[in-house]
Amino acid sequence: MKFPYGISDFRSIIREDYFYCDRTDKIPLLENTKSQLFIRPRRFGKSLVLSMLENYYDVAKKNEFEEIFGGLKIGKNPTDLRNSYFILKLDFSCVDPTGSAQDVKKALFNHINGCIDGFYRIYKFKGFDLPEIEIDREDALHSIKSLITAVSMTPHPVYLLIDEYDNFANTMMMGVQRSEGRYEAFVHEEGPLRTFFKAIKASTSGSMLDRVFITGVSPVVMSDITSGYNIAKNIYFEPEFNDLCGFRYAELEDVITRIVDECGFEKKKIQEALDLMQTYYNGYTFSHTADESVYNPTLAIYFLEQFEKSCAYPREMLDTNLAVDDAKLEYIAQVPRGRDILMNLMEKDQRVVASRISKRFGIKDMLTDKSRDNTFLVSFLYYFGVLTIVGDTEDMEVILKVPNLVMQGLYVERIQKMLLPEPEDRDDGRDAAKLVYQKGDMAPLCRFMEDRYFKVFHNRDYRWANELTVKTA
Structure with a gap:
């Protein structure tokens, strides 16, 4: 059995027979809206979802459809839109967030231009009759316009996929090199990120930029862009997409049973392993009406790979690649009442009650939050995976808590560093x-x-x- 640890290429996972929990039945549901924003905590499988959409809709992969999707749910009843788009994929985690705002703008434009250049070269190589796309090294927005013009002369529209839309902007806002006004200059008024999304919004008014799917960690950056891109439907609370990323209990029970049989353990080992995984990795609920919580897929695959390889549980239940960004935690601690909330969450089964989880709020909303229940800060912690939905009170307020032992351990360690910055003191x-x-x-x-x-x-x-x-x- 092979586990795709660190692999987010859908085509490779299917063709090379890696462990995969089929989510292709969600594709018809995603077709109900043309522009969507999907949010999940970091390292929760968002890039694999984008790769699935890329392989399903790419017109250049039409001849590979049966090989990739034939054995999956969507292969039995594909939609009319399969393999009918040119795919333009951007990954904003590749944008360098260091330096001045002008430096970051250049890095952003370089990434966009590089992706457009690759788009043109690949489709030309695969035999598509694309008119030349003019790449403007100084103004990537002009390059986007040129791409749309070129595509309009073909029978195929564009499906735009943007992965980690807020990655570099979050680093500008909360990273170690943050400076006053740098983030604001990038997202407000005529900042580069806002003008980019304005250009995308304008391009969707025609028929050639037909669909947009965006992933990220929180809605803060999109909210700060405000009217720059206000056409994306927020699908991250929809119950049908609660498990678009993440594993269900029954799926893990099946693979654990196979590993236990291969290792020659007694059947009682199955429940023991499942209980261990549930304690450390389960507990994420992304919809108020979801009927089941899901497991963090990165952590679950880390556990399964170690268990299958050595027939023993990992010595460390935490995958160090999931470690929390200290700069972000320090930033949260500096927000009004942020430090108190983080400290309170470390108590056993500590829960937080908020009037709601805000779907849209900007950085100013969070920094000036005077609400009794700290709505914006609690929402921020929810989006970053520190908190998850548990249920509702009788008054229909939202109950949240730390989802599992791994997340609690991560934050205990970081809070120790906040309180005791010297390693000797911590020891x-x-x-x-x-x-x-x-x-x-x-x-x-x-x-x-x-x-x-x-x-x-x-x-x-x-x-x-x-x-x-x-x-x-």
Whole structure:
């Protein structure tokens, strides 16, 4: 059995017989809307969805349809639109977010121009009679217009796929090189990202840029673009797409059963492995009416690959490639009340109640959020995978919590770094905590707390020490 760890090329996964959970039955549902925005946390399988659409709709792969899709659900009843588009695919995670706003603009335009140039060369090589596309190295928007003009002289419209639309913009907003005004200059008014999406919006008014599918991590950047691109339907809360990315319990039960049989374990090992995976990797719900939560696919494949190869569970349940970006966590901690929310989430089964999860909100909304339930910040944490939907209160407010043990562990580690930036202090604290739960010896932990946190008090203050003293320290 082969597991596609780190592989997001749909064609390779199917042709080389990798483990794949069929989601091609979602394709007809996706055809109901021409422009869509699909949001999921990082490393949740979004790029594979785009690759599936690319292979299904690409007119140049018409002769490969039976080989790629013949054994899948959509192969039994394909839609009329299959293999009828030129595919233009952009991946904004490839855009360098460092340097000045002008540097990032150049990187963005270089990426767009490179993709358009590749588009022209590949389709010409495959025998399509495309008029020449003029690549403007200084203005990628002109290159887009030239592409649309060229395509209008052919019988095939364009399907535009944009992966990680907010990747470099999020880094500009929250990364280590963030500076005041750089992000805002890029997305507001006539900033490069906003004008790009305005050009895409204008191109969809004709018939040649017929469909657009965009993936990302949060709606913040799209909201900050405002009217630059306000035609995309948000499909990320739709119950029918809850499992478009991610694995269902029954799918994992099937593959675990096969691994247990191959390794010669007793049948009870199946439930043991499933319980372990559920504790560490399950718990993501992306719709209020979804009937089942899903597993993080990257983590699940990491576990399955290790289990199948060695007939033993991974020594580390966390795949280090999923580690949280420290800069983003530090950014959240600097947002009003952000640090308090992160700290509270580390308590056992800590839940958060919010009036709603906001579908659209900009960075200013989050930074100036005065709502009682921190709607925008809670929404932000939900989109980044820190929180997930649990249910609703009687008053129809949303209940959220940390989805699983891996996410809780990731954030405990990062919060330790926030509170104890020096590695030596973290090691001392960890050793002191071990003595409490291993031997019941609290003295070292008390000394640690006093040395690190209570230096701000005089001896006379300890006479009145209480819970407030700890919080103040």
